[in-house]
Amino acid sequence: xxxxxxxxxxxxxxxxxxxxxxxxxxxxxxxxxxxxxxxxxxxxxxxxxxxxxxxxxxxxxxxxxxxxxxxxxxxxxxxxxxxxxxxxxxxxxxxxxxxxxxxxxxxxxxxxxxxxxxxxxxxxxxxxxxxxxxxxxxxxxxxxxxxxxxxxxxxxxxxxxxx
Amino acid sequence: xxxxxxxxxxxxxxxxxxxxxxxxxxxxxxxxxxxxxxxxxxxxxxxxxxxxxxxxxxxxxxxxxxxxxxxxxxxxxxxxxxxxxxxxxxxxxxxxxxxxxxxxxxxxxxxxxxxxxxxxxxxxxxxxxxxxxxxxxxxxxxxxxxxxxxxxxxxxxx
Numbered sequence: 280x281x282x283x284x285x286x287x288x289x290x291x292x293x294x295x296x297x298x299x300x301x302x303x304x305x306x307x308x309x310x311x312x313x314x315x316x317x318x319x320x321x322x323x324x325x326x327x328x329x330x331x332x333x334x335x336x337x338x339x340x341x342x343x344x345x346x347x348x349x350x351x352x353x354x355x356x357x358x359x360x361x362x363x364x365x366x367x368x369x370x371x372x373x374x375x376x377x378x379x380x381x382x383x384x385x386x387x388x389x390x391x392x393x394x395x396x397x398x399x400x401x402x403x404x405x406x407x408x409x410x411x412x413x414x415x416x417x418x419x420x421x422x423x424x425x426x427x428x429x430x431x432x433x434x435x436x437x438x439x440x441x442x
Numbered sequence: 443x444x445x446x447x448x449x450x451x452x453x454x455x456x457x458x459x460x461x462x463x464x465x466x467x468x469x470x471x472x473x474x475x476x477x478x479x480x481x482x483x484x485x486x487x488x489x490x491x492x493x494x495x496x497x498x499x500x501x502x503x504x505x506x507x508x509x510x511x512x513x514x515x516x517x518x519x520x521x522x523x524x525x526x527x528x529x530x531x532x533x534x535x536x537x538x539x540x541x542x543x544x545x546x547x548x549x550x551x552x553x554x555x556x557x558x559x560x561x562x563x564x565x566x567x568x569x570x571x572x573x574x575x576x577x578x579x580x581x582x583x584x585x586x587x588x589x590x591x592x593x594x595x596x597x598x599x600x
Contacts, residue, residue, distance in 0.1 A: 367554070371557070411550075414547055415542055415544065415547055416542070417556070418551040419558070422557050
């Protein structure tokens with residue numbers, strides 16, 4: 280059996296917070312649909328190459344990866360989550376760095392203005408962002424990357440609708 | 443006759459600042475210890491990548507520094523430590539430090555992920571962040587305990 284490595288377009292009901300896969304899909308769709316004030320979209324930079332966890336083998340550059348770390352506390356009966364969404368923009372060769380930085384600017388705008396109450400609630404406001412310094416062996420030094428972490432608050436259906 | 447009423451806040455603030463420095467250093471020490479213990483359980487991908495075995499040797503805790511946001515301490519690998527290359531099989535030359543590859547950057551590459559030249563795959567093994575998250579409560583408890591001890595006993599002012 281092949282496990283789903285990333286969200287296949289049009290395979291899920293979105294937006295939804297009814298499952299973790301759908302939360303990923305919702306965030307991915309939000310990024311793809313976002314149009315900046317200067318009418319830029321991520322499609323112009325990475326197409327639909329936004330993967331969950333890591334890109335497939337032999338990827339086309341540049342691309343983005345998403346990964347969630349989620350925590351729910353007893354104070355909210357486990358309903359409310361604080362999540363850190365890590366977004367990595369990865370390019371190759373290093374001449375793609377401006378492309379990656381620009382793509383991450385759009386991700387910054389999209390994620391820090393996120394309020395989606397169509398299924399449960401997802402709110403994003405704060406973030407940290409760093410350009411990864413040039414790495415050496417064993418890493419491919421011609422790969423450039425920007426890593427950003429977005430703090431999200433969720434009231435996901437998957438946690439708030441229990442039997 | 444008069445009674446002098448004095449504000450002791452300068453002494454308190456100094457005591458608090460000294461105590462919080464010790465408390466932060468103790469909390470950072472907890473993280474440093476947990477990090478080293480984690481590395482002792484095994485290196486990245488079972489030592490398939492030998493250079494990663496050098497990381498634990500260089501994990502260290504820096505002295506706390508006072509910033510605009512209070513005390514701050516770094517636990518990790520300082521910049522500028524070159525990795526030591528193993529001698530090739532069959533040769534009796536001593537291991538040599540390579541200035542091109544830094545131990546800190548090897549750790550960074552594994553922590554955030556990288557396209558690996560040798561395996562030709564995306565490789566990522568997070569250690570620093572998960573250990574930090576697992577250690578958070580223990581660090582807070584340690585911080586509070588040390589802070590209270592030094593404030594209560596007035597030992598912070600030295």
